[in-house]
Amino acid sequence: MANLQPLTALGRREATTVTHGPLTVSERTDVALASVAARKGRMAALTKAAQKAGVPLPDPATHQSGAPYSAFWTAPEMWFVEAPFATHELIADLLKSALGDAASITEQTDAWVAFDLAAPDLAPLLERLCNVDYPARPTGHATRTMMEHLGVYLIKHGPDTARIYGPRSSAESLLHAIETAAHSVW
């Protein structure tokens, strides 16, 4: 039996945390992720099943927190669902059994690197990184945007905390971009 030791997206055994000035960037390896897309004409059934299973299906451009499932909208009738990795590593299977054939479900956990950003005010950092009017967006705003040529999801958990999902293979470049912006600003 193999007992494969995972590497983080940054290529390390443990999640990485970096700080600069007021900013802390934490790599998150404890989040399981899957896409849920409604099958054609099955939105009502999906809504019902999701409600029952406690899977939020928030409005466009929105993230909704919950336990164990949180979710954010990514495309028409499509969401990314988050859950704790420790308990939900098999998130796709769990969702499939909960949602049945009302949705197409695909594991996305390792397609992304997740960075949590924390600083008293993230706006000065994010205005250097992406075209999102962060101060004007409500908490719970979730959007796709670009940072230094990389397509990412940005989720606003507050003026002071946000999560970025970026393409896993470019985790180092993305972290470098964030750090460079931090040095430029602070």
Added chain:
Amino acid sequence: MTQSHRIDGGQIDRTKTLRFTFDGLPYLGHPGDTLASALLANGVRLMGRSFKYHRPRGPISAGSEEPNAIVELRSGGRQEPNTRATVAELYDGLTANSQNRWPSLRFDAMGINDKLSTFFAAGFYYKTFMWPKSFWEKLYEPIIRRAAGLGSVTREEDPDEYDKGFLHCDLLIIGAGPTGLMAALTAGRAGKRVILADEDFRMGGRLNAETFTIGNDQGANWAAASVAELSSMPNVRLMTRTTVVGAFDHGIYSAVERVSDHLPAPAAGKPRQVLWRIYAGRAILAGGATERPIAFENNDRPGIMMAGALRAYANRWGVKVGERVAVFTNNDDGLRTAKDLQSKGVDVVAVIDSREGGELLPGIRHLQGAEVIDSSGKLGLSSITVRQTNGRSETISVNVLGVSGGWNPNVNIHSHHRSRPVYDPNIAAFVPGKDGPPGLLVAGSAAGQMSTHAALRTGRDVAIAALELNSAPDLPQAEDAPIRISPLWYVHHGKGRAWVDQQNDVTVKDVKLAKQENFTSVEHMKRYTTLGMATDQGKTSNVIGLAIMAELTGRSIPETGTTIYRPPYTPVAMGALAGRSRGREFKPFRLTPSHHWAKEQGAIFVEVGNWLRTQWVPKAGETEWRQSVDREVLATRKSVGICDVTTLGKIDIQGTDAGAFLDKVYANTFSTLAVGKCRYGLMLREDGIVFDDGTTARMGENEYVMTTTTANAVIVFRHLEFCRQCLWPEMDVQLISTTEAWAQFSVAGPNARNLLRKIVDQDISDAAFPYMGAGNITVGGLRARLFRISFSGELAYEIAVPTRYGDALLREMLAKGAEFDPILYGTEALGVMRIEKGHVAGGELNGQSPALNMGLGKMVSKKKDSIGMVLSQREGLTIEAGYRLVGVKPVDPKGKLTAGSHFLEKGAAPVAANDGGWLTSKVYSPHLGCDIALGYLKGGDRKIGQKMRIVNLLAGLDTEVEIISPHMFDPEGERLRG
């Protein structure tokens, strides 16, 4: 050196002294100075040489419109050519040098051009240098090229960093003079999100240069108080040193913030400049106006400046440019210079007013109805000649002349959408026309509202209009002098040269010549004379030039028309536009799951798009890349090799119509594929040319996994979404990329199964997992996927695990399979094996080839509608003797092939008529012991077995070859089915 020309007052910090050098000589200045103000304070007014005639020049302005005082700032990698001394902020240790002169600024050998100027009339070069023909490139042009240009460029990398950012606001206000400040106060007090940007390092605009009062206070103090109020508002962002340079579509503006240019060097980690893209609901152009000269003979000597600039140097910087000053004006504003300088104790010798009956200032001699017709002085002004109404000429000894020909509203940004300014005879200048950028309003003197009161009023009112506000703040009291101007563009006197565009040395004579030769359209005049094309973008010269042309052709100024301004408003550093995307950070990296392992092994990496892939992994003792690659190939074919193929695009396709959908997008059929099997898929563009290929597996009844080539992963996904949303919107299909979710390795070679048996939990015998099988498996309990597909021609699998386990899986396979001596092979060995096997890839998938040419014509099913099926049947794509994929090997095994070589028949001359096709890909095959290649050969399918030549005329290569089947290795496929 003392600051001999410093006078009282101004907004400089005299408590601190800054040292700087110009052309190696040391000088002193103060914080708040520009390089120009500091040099003038030190009595230096010769700062540059003109482009063509190398005439000595000093500043004419105190702003970004400056054509003359341009210098090379800083040194080494930071050397900054063509920098306007008039806006370069002084810092301690600044070094600047004059440019476009040799050996020195005071003595410039190229000044000979000035003596020969009659030969250098506008456009002279179009009429000569044609004979003998070869002399242009060998003789004339090299001389011209050496002589041309202004500042010089360093060859060193710019050591400074640049950054970019995005800003959003309700209202962007461009310019922080009285208009902009009043607009900002109006919008800011109403709680709107406001950005107020000004190119200067001090807000206030002309208020800092004038002695006007606003309310009960000095204008400059009112400006400072307004800035203080605005800076206390959290909804207002004040951006000094920030030039809005361009207006783009839908309220997007670009602005450059000079974060560190006022410092000796940027602080650690801080950028030199930031390019801001500002997304503004509305914008107000409050960019003020620029004073323009009047052309007269020898009007370009150092010491002849704009009248308003003299005021600015005196009032803002505490500098008198010279001791004896005259003013030449056609409007009331010029008189202000005389008044202000007189009050500062400067000797104002005369006011030459081209009008009759203007205001007479006490204590100053006025020559009304008079014109300055000439000047003299070596390296600087010493006297002017004035022609009075009665025709008498008089020479007046002065070392400074302030000229005012009126003020041009700074309409530039309003023109960025090609809106043409319109002529307003009341101010004898162009004002913004219609169809400017939507959402951009104009106020203050930029809109032709020239008084301070009008600036404040329109600033307020336009802000109210832009944002539909309900309340209007009270306006403070301010001067509201009417515009009194009598247009005078050039002085009609003499045979000498009167400059219109000083930097490019375009004179009235040149405009006249353009007229004489029928270059009378303003565009023709501009292009023929180069008027307005210098680094100052014609800010002080364009309007005069076209007005002169109007006069010469007897047309009105509106009939003559005007050129329009294009972005950027002032020149922008390339570094700022590029931001961080340079050097190794030009594009982000994509790293494969095996990257860390490969790096440990000293692998050589290759850029494949943004991916870094392992090209080969050298072992100790290998000195040539071929040794490593040959070994990797042979080891794989002998036992087993592992290759990281994560970079291939993977698209999860689900839904009840997934199979029907694939039938549409693939040329061949997928709806009939059994669950647990995979199939090679061929994807065409609608024009019938092969788009992409890859293996697609059916993982469940309604679930497929498509693979694409690495290069096309993104565009295939885009295309599938197009098909799904635009062409077949009722299909039940859902797509998502899983490229990065899975670490995928090809395990190839006779021992592939033996190795994987040690890894995979399930039975993978040929019976349980036959060729082209696919399925979900586990690896030590970990979810994984297995596909029995082969690109190498070997018994091969692709095994995938969640990406985080990819590194561990690789190590596990190498460790557990140690008895089979597994190796990791890179893209080179991958290429060798796929070419040996005759699989098409990059070189063959060139976007120009139909399936027929690849020998895959039969894959295009005519029994169903699929993208590209119909148009693939056009006659040009079905030519019987058209290009066909062939294999190629040299007749002599030592013979060399190169990809890109062309096919020729034996004895045929290397001319296009004999061109048989070309080699698409070439490798050395250690298996066959010679170079081998794939190629497209005309009628190639019928030429198998024939001998031809391969020529590479670039390398002098001419090799006899045999045309063979592209399937050069195990053509029956016995190994991969084993």
Added chain:
Amino acid sequence: MIIHHPILGPRDAQEFVYLGDASLIDRPDGMTAGVEVFHDYLYNRTNPAGEHQELWYHEQGDRSWLVVTRNTVTHEITKVELARDVARSRGRTK
């Protein structure tokens, strides 16, 4: 440019990939139409100087294909629709 996405509101055009005339939605049926019909569909364009219906793909967004009505002279955008809705309204099915 800014495209007012029907679901997401104003988004920078930089997030999108442009394809071309929205007539590309009107793909003929390959089982009934021949080369000439496909040729006209794929190659010929009205290319108006003025209002133009065109396809944009929100690649760095929600992956929606949009039909944008935009003036090619002024760049003014007057209408933005989901291409899927437009396709359906034009009778496209499976």
Added chain:
Amino acid sequence: MRYSGFRVIAEALTGHKGWKPVWRDPDPQPEYDYIIIGGGGHGLATAYYLAKEFGQARIAVLEKGYLGGGNVGRNTTIIRSNYLLDGNEPFYEFSLKLWEGLEQDFNYNAMVSQRGIINLIHTDAQRDAATRRGNAMIMHGADARLLSRDEVRQMYPWLNFDNARFPIKGALMQPRGGTVRDDAVAWGYARGADQRGVDLIQNCEVTGMRIENGRIKGVETTRGYIGAKKVGVAVAGSSSKVMAHAGMRLPIESHVLQAFVSEGLKPLIDGVMTFGAGHFYVSQSDKGGLVFGGDIDGYNSYAQRGNLPVIEDVAEGGMALMPAIGRVRLLRTWGGIMDMSMDGSPIIDKTHVEGLYFNGGWCYGGFKATPASGWAFAHLLAKDESHITAKAYRFDRFLKGLMIDEKGQGAQPNLH
């Protein structure tokens, strides 16, 4: 009048009083044998060669604005014949040969300067493609060289060789490539045509075509109706607009291409260079400005102006290639309307209307084609048959599947 060094000196010494108008401003006559719509480079060259090489007379060029006001006056001035495909390369090589004798031919110094063009190579695949192309060029009688990384480094040691994301691995060079002073081309052809009796009529926009029984009779213009036996259209970005008067839809989209010039600098770049790992190409003008460009904006546009993303993209390419230009300033940007065709190659062909001919689809490669385009179009107009180098430039190639797709991008104009 004939231009020469002697004339320049003589005029200089006599106050430049003798210079004559470079062209007349005639009023349109009621009818011509040939009307060329479009007073840009291609239209003017067509008229010039019709008169000079094909002995035709009664020719007018109708220009809606001012002569040379389109792309011939807003391009990046590059000439080259480094094409790959049989349909293209003979034509562009013909054009380059015409450039080489042009100034003597029309007695105007357009500063044709063959300082060489290099296309940088960053991958093995690019080298393979360059080899294929270089060989094709030589086989068609053009010149080509493959440069190693070291040879490129010797030419331009200050390029980014040591810290590049996509290292330079070599270059394909055409030594005979180079630059030409673009406006001068228009003026030279205009002057030459005018001297041969061609009426150059500015501010004359075509508003309609009179077609009777499938035959062209003349054109409606803002200066009245003008009759013609034959009408040739060479209006680049306005192709679709003008041909709509004849009821045609073209395999063309109009797109904006921006171009850029820096402030004047002392010599930095001798020849022309293209970056192979981004959208950036550059040369330096005789006045010292770096003249550069990149990709088209990518959306249909007649606006003659572009947007910021492309400006940034081009600057990124420039900085990635030339790290020393960080402090060089961009002086001016401008946008031209490109007649982007469906395969990236042009059309010089008859139409379904007898006597109506079309020249367009030049994408952003029209400037270098100017002489051959004019010559080949004049050939077609005068003889009713294609010039030997322009035989592939037919409308029906799309119907027949005979695309000339250098980049292999298919029927998507903004990718060519």
